[in-house]
Amino acid sequence: MxxxxxxxxxxxxxxxxxxxxxxxxxxxxxxxxxxxxxxxxxxxxxxxxxxxxxxxxxxxxxxxxxxxxxxxxSVGPVASVLLFSRVPIEELDGKEVLLSAESATSVNLLRILLGKCFGQSCRYTVSSSPLTEALRTAPAMLLIGDAALRSSMSETGLRIYDLGSLWYEWTGLPxxxxxxxxxxxxxxxxxxxxxxxxxxxxxxxxxxxxxxxxxxxxxxxxxxxxxxxxxxxxxxxxxxxxxxxxxxxxxxxxxxxxxxxxxxxxxxxxxxx
The missing domain is CATH 3.40.190.10 (Periplasmic binding protein-like II)
Known part of the structure; x- marks a missing residue:
């Protein structure tokens, strides 16, 4: 079986x-x-x-x-792999970015986008804390799957970056x-x-x-x-x-x-x- x-x-x-x-x-x-x-x-x-x-x-x-x-x-926005940030993504250089522990692919995609596309060097920490609590100590956090979908449906006042969109805009590829x-x-x-x-x-x-x-x-x-x-x-x-x-x-x-x-x-x- x-x-x-x-x-x-x-x-x-x-x-x-x-x-x-x-x-x-x-x-x-x-x-x-x-x-x-x-x-x-x-x-x-x-x-x-x-x-x-x-x-x-x-x-x-x-x-x-x-x-x-x-x-x-995804070919463009994926809607369920999202970076939530208190600051513009261009201002994350040298700062701590919190990561979901649920998917290594999305984590590495974020590292590639921030490192190669935006030319930034960030510190990465895995966190299982809820979004609101996590962003009291760090400026940005990656969420994936249903957690990302749910959080994007709430009014948080945060900047939300769709990693599928960022990849497609940068490479022109799914x-x-x-x-x-x-x-x-x-x-x-x-x-x-x-x-x-x-x-x-x-x-x-x-x-x-x-x-x-x-x-x-x-x-x-x-x-x-x-x-x-x-x-x-x-x-x-x-x-x-x-x-x-x-x-x-x-x-x-x-x-x-x-x-x-x-x-x-x-x-x-x-x-x-």
Whole structure:
């Protein structure tokens, strides 16, 4: 039985909902968690397949294969990876920036944007404090996922910078926040099961695109995002594609991360076939 990691964020809800609605999933075991926890479980081979932080592939590319035609990405604003700041982003040089502990990809994207795009040298500290409390001691904090969405819906008086927008304005390319990949051990031991799941996920991607309105009515995120807000987020901010432009953006991200010493080297992309 394949064990599948499920990110507990609204950005991936449509895909999992469509998978369960259109395909028999009694042969799969689902394990929920935030990206950092699922990354660790995937590295330890406690789960077999997962939509996982794209930086995790760069760190352990020898352990994984990427499932084709699938990602969690954005072409411009992503709406759920946000830097909240009391000062303009141009004034953060030399200051402390607080980071979410939930996703290494977004953390490294912020380091690249501040370091290479804005030419700034900041001090970075991981924090689990609520936004209002955290910004009493530091001028800026990165939030991701549902926490970012919720905070952006509140009137905070803060400057809010969307990292998907900043990347797109700088590079002209999509940004790939997460890839679907599987462990090489799972491919060796359960190749046919991985192949079936990969096919089902690509089909589920199509269903998710067609059925946003129906999915919004059935999921708990509607209670706090509102039906139209949730549908708009899925339609305008989140993409599940992994075409040529996404792959080019991913390679550029890896190149910049390697140049800053955030990863050992920029890896080749090896796909499950």
């Amino acid at each position: 394949l064990t599948i990691g499920r990110i507990d964020y609204a950005n991936v809800t449509p895909l999992f909902h469509a998978l369960k609605a259109h395909f028999p999933c009694d042969g799969y075991r689902f394990t929920a968690g935030v990206p950092a926890r699922l990354n660790a479980m995937l590295a330890a081979e406690e789960i077999d397949v997962c939509p996982s932080s794209s930086i995790e592939y760069a760190i352990h590319s020898e352990r994984y294969l990427i499932l084709p035609d699938l990602s969690i990405s 940004f790939v926040f997460a890839l679907w990949f599987c462990t090489r051990a799972a491919v060796r031991e359960r190749y046919q099961e991985v192949r079936l799941l990969a096919d089902q996920l690509v089909q589920a991607k199509g269903y998710a695109d067609q059925e946003r309105e129906f999915i919004a009515d059935a999921v708990p995120e509607m209670a706090w995002m509102g039906r139209e807000g949730l549908i708009r987020y899925w339609r305008e901010n989140i993409s599940y594609e992994l075409g040529g432009a996404q792959q080019e953006g991913l390679r550029l991200f890896y190149r910049y991360a390697a140049e800053l010493g955030l990863i050992p080297h920029a890896p080749e992309l090896h796909f499950f076939k």
